[in-house]
Amino acid sequence: MIDNLPKNYDPKSFEDRIYKHWMDNGYFKAEVNPDKKPFSIVLPPPNITGELHLGHALDHTLQDVLIRFKRMQGFETLWQPGTDHASIATEVKVVERMKQDEGLTKQDVGREGFLERAWKWRDEYGRVIVDQMKKIGNSCDWSRERFTLDEGCSKAVTEVFIRLYEKGLIYRGNRIINWCPDCKTSLSDIEVEHEERMGNFWHIKYPIKDSDEFVEIATTRPETMLGDTAIAVNPEDERYKHLIGKTAILPLMNREIPIIADEYVDLEFGTGAVKITPSHDPNDFEIGLRHNLPQINVMKEDASINSNGGKYAGMDRYEARKQIVKDLEELGLLVDIKERNHSVGQCYRCDTIVEPLTSDQWFVKMEDLAKPAIEAVENSKIKFIPQRFDKIYLHWLENIKDWCVSRQLWWGHRIPAYYCQDCDEIVVSRETPSECPKCGSGDFKQDEDVLDTWFSSALWPFSTLGWPEKTKELEYFYPTDVLVTGYDIIFFWVVRMAFSGIEFMKDVPFKHVFVHGLVRDAQGRKMSKSLGNGVDPIEIVDEYGADALRFTLVTGNSPGNDIRFHMERLDASRNFANKLWNATRFVLMNLTDEEISYDEVKTELNIADKWIVSRLQGVIKEVTDNMEKFELGLALQKTHDFIWNEYCDWYIEMTKTRLYGTDINRKKAAQYTLTYVLENILKLLHPFMPFITEEIWQNVPGFKDSVIIADWPVSDEKLIDVEIERSMELIMDAIRNIRNIRAEMNVVPSRKARLLAWTGREDTKDIIVKGEEYFKSLAGISEIEFVSNKEEIPSDAVAAVIDGGELFLPLEELIDLEKEIERLSKEKEKLESEIKRVNGKLSNKGFVEKAPAHLVDEERDKKVKYEEMLETVLERLKTLESK
C-alpha cells in the first residue's frame, strides 16, 4: 500500500511547487531543432495597463492547452510571450496616476519626465502580468519574453516605417482625422466607437445674398457652422436649382459662401440643403476637395473654439453650441429644433466625444497592402476557426481606408521622420540625418509624434523572432501555427499582422486564427471596472486552484462564442479535480512498490479490464481528433466523462473484489490495468489541468519523469474489442436494472438477494456468468442461479428484462404488487414506443434502400431485441395481473 497523498485535493499545496519544477527543468524552452517539427504560437501581448482579467485567462488557457498538447506529441513548441506598451491606453493611465499622486500634468514634467514614469509603470505591471500568467500555469518560454517597446521591437518598427515610406506606402498629409480632445491625439477610424444617441437637429436659415430669400439647412452640430465654406444642394433638386451658383451669407460670421451642387446631397433627407464644413466633417472634406473649397478649422486641440471662430473664440465646443443657438434664435434664423437619433463617435480609451478635424498626420496607404491579405484568406492560407469570421475579416479589408498612424502622444515609438529647420525638407531615416539633402543644413528636429500602438503589435509574429535580422528562429518558427484571440481585436490586430507578415516576410504570420468570445458575467454583461463586475482570475486560483479555473473556462465554451461566467461552475470543476485526486489515492492504496509487467498479467485480464482498456482506446482517438480540430471543449468533456463515469463509477468499483481478494494473479491484473489507464488519463487531461496531473504523476511509482514531457497516447486499434464492450454494456445495463428495482421496492442496501436468471440465448448466459462477480459486488446479489424453466420462479419475484433473458429477484414479503405492475407497465410503454419507431424506419422503403447497410442492420437487430423483451414483459405482466 502506498499512501502518500492527502485525503482532499488541495491545489495550493502543490501548484507553485509544480510550476517551479517545470521552470527548473527548462520544459518551456524552445530551441531550433531540425530533428523535430516546430509548432509555434505568439501570445497576444497583454496591455501593461493593468492586471489580467478572465478574458486573458481564457485566451491564455486555450493557448496553453494547444502548446502542451503539441509538446507531448513531440513537436518543438514555442509559445512566445511578451507584453504590449499600449501607447494611448497606458499614457492615459500614467497621466491619471501622475495627477492623483503628484498633482502634475504631462506638460509639468515634460517628455523625459513623463517617459521615466511610464517605464516605471511598465516595470511594475509587466511583472504583475507575468506572475499572473505563471499562476494560471502558462508554459511560455519566458527566456524569450519580449515587450513591444524593447530595443528589438523598436528596431523592427523603424525598419518597417522606413521601408513602407520608401515604397511610397507611408505618406504625410493634411487630412480629416478623428481627434480626441481629452487625449489630445488623432485616432484611427477603428479607435472611435459609435453610439446611437438622442440629440437635437437644429434647422437654421442662411440668407441669400442680394435677395430676401433664405436657404434652410439642418445640423446636429451647430458650432461647426463657424467653419462653413459652402452650402450644397443636389443638382436635381427643383426646390434649390435656382440658387446654385448664388452666394449665401453665413450667419454670425457674416461670411459669403457659395451655393454649390453635389450628388452627395440626399433630396429626401433633412431640408435637402447641407452646410459644408470641410474641416470638421469627413463628407464635407471630400466635397470641399471636389469643389476647391477653403478649409477653416475652428477648433483648438481641446476642441474649444479657436481664433477662426470670431466672438466665440475661447469657448468650449458645447458652450459655443449653446450660445450660437441662442444668438441664431435672437436673429430669427433658428427655424426649428427637432429630436433626432444620431450616432456619436467616442474615444475608445476615454469615451470623450471625438471631433473630426483636419490635421497634418502620417498615413499608411492601404490598398496595395490589403490585397494579398484578402487573398490569403480567400485561398485558405489563413483559416479562421470558426470559419464565419473570414467574412468579417474580408468585408473590413475590402472597405479599408488609409490608416492614420501618427499619435500626438509620448509613450510609444517615435516616428523616424526628421524636419530640416532651414527648409521644409522631411527626411525619414534610421537615425538623425547629418545633412539636409536639399539645403545642406545640419539642423534637424525629429517628429514629435509616436506611432499607433497597433503599428508595433502588427509586427509581433516576426519582430519577436528577431526580424529584420535573418535569425534561425525566424527561419524555423515562422509562420506560426495558430493565433488565439478574441473576435474583438480582429480588425485592430489580426488584419494588421496579416498584411504586415505578408509584406515583410512574404508569408502569412499564422496558418490558423482560433477565435474565442468574451467572458461575461453571470447576467451576460461585459465585465468592466465601472460596473464592478470583473472577476480577478488570481482570486479564483487562490480559492479553487488554477486547474479548476482552466476546466471551467474550457468546458461549455465553443469557438467564437461568448461565455457567461458562473461561480458555481467552479465548484463542479474543483469537485472533478477532487474526484481524480481520490481515484488516484484509491489506486495507490492498492499498489505495492513492485512493478507489474503486461506479460505477467496478460492471461489474467478479465472482462472489466479488457473493457476499460478498449474504451480508453476509443476515447484517446476521439479526444485527439477533437484537439486537432480545435474542439477543445469537446475533448475535455469526453476526457471528463471517461474518467468519472467509466473509470471511477464502474471500473474502479469492479476491481475491488479482486484487490481485496486472495488470488494474487487476479489482483495483479487489476493493479496493472488500473495503473495503465490512470497513466493515460493523466496524459489526456494534462493539457487542460496541468498541475494536478503533474502532481499525481510524480507520486505514482513507475511513472517516469514528468507528464508534461510524456508522449501523447496513441489509440491502439488492436486493443479495441467491440464484443467485450457490448457484453459489458449488457452487464452494466442489468446491474442498473436491478439497482432500480431495489430502489423502487425500497429494499435496504444491506439486504442481499438471490438472482434467478432465465436466459433464452446461450450468449446472454455466458455474459451473465462473466459478470457474476459484479452482480454480487455492485447490485447486492448473493448468488446467481440459472433456471431453465420459468415455472420454477417463485410467483412473487420481481423481474428485470434484459436483452436475451430475464432476471428475477425473489424478494418475498417485500414485493408490492401494484408497484411492480406499474414499473413493468412503464417498461412496456417504453419498449412499445421504441418498436414503433424502429418499425417506422424499417417499413420505410427509402431507408432500407438508401441508408448505409450497417445502420439498417442495427435497426433490424434492435427490432428483434425489443420485440423479444416486450414479449417477456407482457408475459410477466399477465402473470402478475392474474394474481
Added chain:
RNA sequence: GGGGAAUUAGCUCAGCUGGCUAGAGUGCUUGCUUGACAUGCAAGAAGUCAGUGGUUCGAGUCCACUAUUUCCCACCA
C-alpha cells in the same frame, strides 16, 4: 441601412462533416457514515430542440421565411 450570432431540461450550456431512445453540469425528488472521494455513491423526475414551410430514406443539425435576443460594421448632414 448592411452583416453575423443566439434561441435545446428550472438555470448555465455541449451536441464536430445530417444516422442509437437528444446529453452534461447545476438545481430538484428519494435512499445511502458501502474499507478513494459527502468536493461523494445509487436511483429518479424533468425537453413540442423558438415558430412555419422546404430538401432528404432520415433534420436539433442543411435551406427559406417569421419572431425574440444580441453583437459588429456603415459618412446620410
